[in-house]
Amino acid sequence: MSLEQHRPFIEDLYRELHAAPELSLREHRTAARMAELLRELGLEVHEGVGVETAVVGVLRRGDGPTVLLRADMDGLPVTEAEQVPYRSTATDTFEGQATGVMHACGHDTHMASLQGALRILADQDDWSGTIIAVFQPAEETMDGALGMQGALRELFPAGIDVALGQHVMSGAAGHVVSAPGPVMAASDHLIVTVNGRGGHGSQPEKTIDPIVLGASMVLRLQTIVSREVAPSDRAVVTIGTFHAGTKQNIIPSSARFEVNVRSFEEPVRQRVLAAIERIVQGEAQAAGAPPATIERGERAPHTTNDPDASAAVGAAFDAAFGERHGVQQPVLGSEDFSYLPEVWGAPYVYWFYGGFDPELVAAARARGTFDVDVPSNHAPNFIPVMQPTLDTATTAMVAAARAFLA
Numbered sequence: 479m480s481l482e483q484h485r486p487f488i489e490d491l492y493r494e495l496h497a498a499p500e501l502s503l504r505e506h507r508t509a510a511r512m513a514e515l516l517r518e519l520g521l522e523v524h525e526g527v528g529v530e531t532a533v534v535g536v537l538r539r540g541d542g543p544t545v546l547l548r549a550d551m552d553g554l555p556v557t558e559a560e561q562v563p564y565r566s567t568a569t570d571t572f573e574g575q576a577t578g579v580m581h582a583c584g585h586d587t588h589m590a591s592l593q594g595a596l597r598i599l600a601d602q603d604d605w606s607g608t609i610i611a612v613f614q615p616a617e618e619t620m621d622g623a624l625g626m627q628g629a630l631r632e633l634f635p636a637g638i639d640v641a642l643g644q645h646v647m648s649g650a651a652g653h654v655v656s657a658p659g660p661v662m663a664a665s666d667h668l669i670v671t672v673n674g675r676g677g678h679g680s681q682p683e684k685t686i687d688p689i690v691l692g693a694s695m696v697l698r699l700q701t702i703v704s705r706e707v708a709p710s711d712r713a714v715v716t717i718g719t720f721h722a723g724t725k726q727n728i729i730p731s732s733a734r735f736e737v738n739v740r741s742f743e744e745p746v747r748q749r750v751l752a753a754i755e756r757i758v759q760g761e762a763q764a765a766g767a768p769p770a771t772i773e774r775g776e777r778a779p780h781t782t783n784d785p786d787a788s789a790a791v792g793a794a795f796d797a798a799f800g801e802r803h804g805v806q807q808p809v810l811g812s813e814d815f816s817y818l819p820e821v822w823g824a825p826y827v828y829w830f831y832g833g834f835d836p837e838l839v840a841a842a843r844a845r846g847t848f849d850v851d852v853p854s855n856h857a858p859n860f861i862p863v864m865q866p867t868l869d870t871a872t873t874a875m876v877a878a879a880r881a882f883l884a
């Protein structure tokens with residue numbers, strides 16, 4: 479059967495998933511539903527693959543390449559703002575607080591289109607090889623792909639030939655962008671504890687003030703990107719939290735701040751991380767303070783598309799989409815997708831498709847109000863138009879998989 483015949487299934491599944499999102503590592507109903515659909519299709523199904531809510535389906539069809547197709551499954555602690563008929567009214571607790579839950583990153587479109595693509599591929603009898611469909615939990619918290627690594631290595635010791643993944647974003651529906659090389663940034667999270675010496679606010683000479691010290695660290699860290707990273711390279715250093723003190727006449731004994739680093743290339747990443755260490759400890763020494771403590775928090779890998787595999791996917795997209803296939807610009811957002819092919823050191827390709835009314839997107843671009851008028855991922859109104867978004871995502875997954883299957 480063709481896309482036209484599977485379209486109602488894909489759209490119904492999308493509405494169902496959109497209305498019932500679940501937070502990272504709590505995708506129990508979603509995972510069970512994915513497994514049920516894979517079984518319906520006659521695939522070999524593995525549940526709890528390294529992570530309780532991870533699901534893998536295998537479609538074997540004789541000799542040929544092994545292609546891994548991935549969709550992530552988690553929603554976000556966001557209360558949905560739009561009034562679409564299939565809106566989410568789900569709630570949960572996140573970090574101790576009650577919150578609405580929403581598929582505000584569009585992972586519902588990834589799941590619906592991958593299930594649709596599997597149905598189309600299962601109908602086609604002119605290919606051979608193996609398809610590994612990964613329904614991955616916890617992309618948003620960067621736990622899912624990493625948690626699946628060991629179990630995937632055991633399940634598929636012979637390795638894979640290529641891994642393919644895609645994401646919806648705030649471009650025009652019907653359009654796909656792909657590119658070789660770096661497409662998404664690595665993300666590093668550092669937690670810095672500034673150690674000082676506390677005392678009375680009226681007697682600074684008896685203290686080492688961690689607030690003043692921390693403030694000079696924060697300012698000096700701003701010079702890494704402006705003065706140490708080449709203008710042709712890209713990096714971001716953001717200090718997202720700074721906490722210290724309890725009362726105006728007490729100098730606290732410590733302060734704490736968190737740093738987020740984004741980079742596209744490993745040498746740039748290493749240089750930035752080394753500069754943070756040097757500046758933090760250098761400032762501590764200049765203040766006569768004990769060394770600061772620097773801890774590592776969550777980390778996301780680079781997403782750097784393999785040149786040959788990207789060329790194959792690019793040619794398939796040119797054939798499938800013509801002028802609606804464009805060049806993907808690197809974005810400083812991060813993904814944990816590349817942890818999956820990392821299991822076997824396999825090449826991979828990750829691309830984006832648009833999810834919003836092409837006329838609205840074009841008009842907003844013309845007015846210069848794209849950033850305001852087109853919802854961005856994680857926004858409470860990030861609801862892709864169903865079509866041609868789902869058709870495009872499904873077609874892209876089928877075309878990319880077919881570029882490798884014999």
Ligand SMILES: [Zn+2]
Nearest residue numbers: 583618855856
């Ligand atoms: Zn997201």
Ligand SMILES: [Zn+2]
Nearest residue numbers: 583585617645
């Ligand atoms: Zn996402």
